[in-house]
Every structure is written in C-alpha cells, then in structure tokens.
Amino acid sequence: MTFDASRYADLLEEAHRAFLEDTAYAIALAEDASAMKTRQENRDDPDQLRTDVLRLHAQGAGLGEIQRVVHASRESVAEVLKDAPARPGGAFPTVNKSSTSNTPAPKPVTRSKRLRKWKPEPLAPDDPRHGTNNGYVNYRCRCDPCGEARKTFRRRLKENPAGRAKSSEHGTRSRYARGCRCDDCKHAATSAARADRDRKREGGGNTTPEH
Structure with a gap:
C-alpha cells in the first residue's frame, strides 16, 4: 500500500470542516490522517x-500498545521483537502515545504542601x-481600635460600594432607585416618571434631570 497524498489532504480538509460540527468525529479523522502519515514514515525509514x-x-509497553503508538501492523511489530530481550518485569505497563518523541524527563518541583503559609506577626502596642x-484584616489584630476601624470600613463600603457614585440626597430619583422609600424620594420618583x-x-427625549 503506497502513501496517497491526495487522500491525506482530503482527510485533513474533512477534519477541519468537521471541527465546526462534530468535534469527536473531527478528532477521529485527524488521527486517521496522522496514522497514515506515520505508516508512510515507517516504510521510508524502517530503522x-x-x-x-x-x-x-524496553519501557514496558505490550505488543498491542506498541502497535497503536507507532501505527504499524501487528506482524511488523512482532517481527522487530522476535529477537528482542524479554520485557523487564518491573517496567511500567503503559506508555504515553507521545513517548516516541525525545521529550526530556520532567524536572523535580517543590510540592506546594511543603511551602509554609505566611502568618503575620502580632502588631506591637505602638x-x-x-x-x-x-x-484588622491583614495582621489579624482584634484590639478595640482595629475592630472599630473594621466596622467603619464595612459601613462605608455598604453605603458606597466600589464603582458606584456617592449616595444621593433624599428626595431624588436616584435615591429612590437605590431602595429608599421615604415620602420625599417616592414623590421625586413619581414626578420624574x-x-x-x-x-x-x-x-422629546427620555433623559430626566436629577431632582
């Protein structure tokens, strides 16, 4: 069986179109095209x-797994392995499909659980x-002044959330929109509507000046 460049190109084009409709089907087509190219490379370079x-x-892969990785027939793989030494007993039984590349071994890294979490030192009295x-927040101080500062901060944040304008005065449409239902704000909203x-x-337009 010779390499059909036209068929290979057709498979790639069909896979590209299928990605827009059915990803699983497209992946299968792309894998077929890759397998076809690999088989041709195997014929061109048997060594x-x-x-x-x-x-x-030697890494511990079995016959079927080697066949899937190199995209060669079972007979071709068996022919290569007939004089090969026995597979090492302690070898890992599976191999990644990309193991045919010359990928370097991963470098050791420090495990995150070995890193110590930062703990702030207590604040000095002065x-x-x-x-x-x-x-209060970053140094975890729970003294009365820090507690009051936290309460003040949260109260101001609630009254004026980040990214919003300062609270309007009572008796305005915007104050009514923010939830105030006092008589003055209700009157302003009714008048504006x-x-x-x-x-x-x-x-005319639909822009209402602030009341």
Missing part, C-alpha cells in the same frame, strides 16, 4: 521504526497600623 519499537518494549482596617411620559408625548 527508525525498529528503534521506536525496541524503546517502547504600631501605627492599630486602628486601621489593614491592621410623569415628566418622562410628558416628554414622550411631545416627542
């Missing part, structure tokens, strides 16, 4: 095929960070 088969065998939100309707009838 490389023999090298790959023997290396995978530390200027006492009485601040930073002292009425003004919007009047402008729509007159064919």
Whole structure:
C-alpha cells in the first residue's frame, strides 16, 4: 500500500470542516490522517521504526500498545521483537502515545504542601497600623481600635460600594432607585416618571434631570 497524498489532504480538509460540527468525529479523522502519515514514515525509514519499537518494549509497553503508538501492523511489530530481550518485569505497563518523541524527563518541583503559609506577626502596642482596617484584616489584630476601624470600613463600603457614585440626597430619583422609600424620594420618583411620559408625548427625549 503506497502513501496517497491526495487522500491525506482530503482527510485533513474533512477534519477541519468537521471541527465546526462534530468535534469527536473531527478528532477521529485527524488521527486517521496522522496514522497514515506515520505508516508512510515507517516504510521510508524502517530503522527508525525498529528503534521506536525496541524503546517502547524496553519501557514496558505490550505488543498491542506498541502497535497503536507507532501505527504499524501487528506482524511488523512482532517481527522487530522476535529477537528482542524479554520485557523487564518491573517496567511500567503503559506508555504515553507521545513517548516516541525525545521529550526530556520532567524536572523535580517543590510540592506546594511543603511551602509554609505566611502568618503575620502580632502588631506591637505602638504600631501605627492599630486602628486601621489593614491592621484588622491583614495582621489579624482584634484590639478595640482595629475592630472599630473594621466596622467603619464595612459601613462605608455598604453605603458606597466600589464603582458606584456617592449616595444621593433624599428626595431624588436616584435615591429612590437605590431602595429608599421615604415620602420625599417616592414623590421625586413619581414626578420624574410623569415628566418622562410628558416628554414622550411631545416627542422629546427620555433623559430626566436629577431632582
């Protein structure tokens, strides 16, 4: 069986189209194209095929697994292995499909559980960070001044969340939109809505000035 470059190109093009419709089908087509190319490379360079088969065998891969990795027939793999030494008993029984590449071994890394979590030192009595939100949150100080600073910070944050304008005065439409239902704010919202309707009838815009 000779390498069909036209068929190989057709498989790649069909795989590209299939990615837009059925990813699983596209992957299968791409794998078929890759296998076709690998088989041709094996025929062109039998010495490389023999090298790959023997290396995978030494790593502990079985006959079927070697066949899947190098995309060679079972008979071709068996022919290479007929004079090969026995597979080492302690070898790992599986091999990654990409093991035919000359990928270097991974470098050892420090396991995260060995890293010590940072723990802040207690603030000294005369530390200027006492009485601040930073002292309460980042340095875990629970003295009365730091506790009051935290309460003040949270209260201000609730009244004026980040990214929002400062709270409007009572008796305005924007204050009503933020949830206030006092008489002044309800009156302002009603008046603004009425003004919007009047402008729509007159064919004007829908922008209402702050009241």
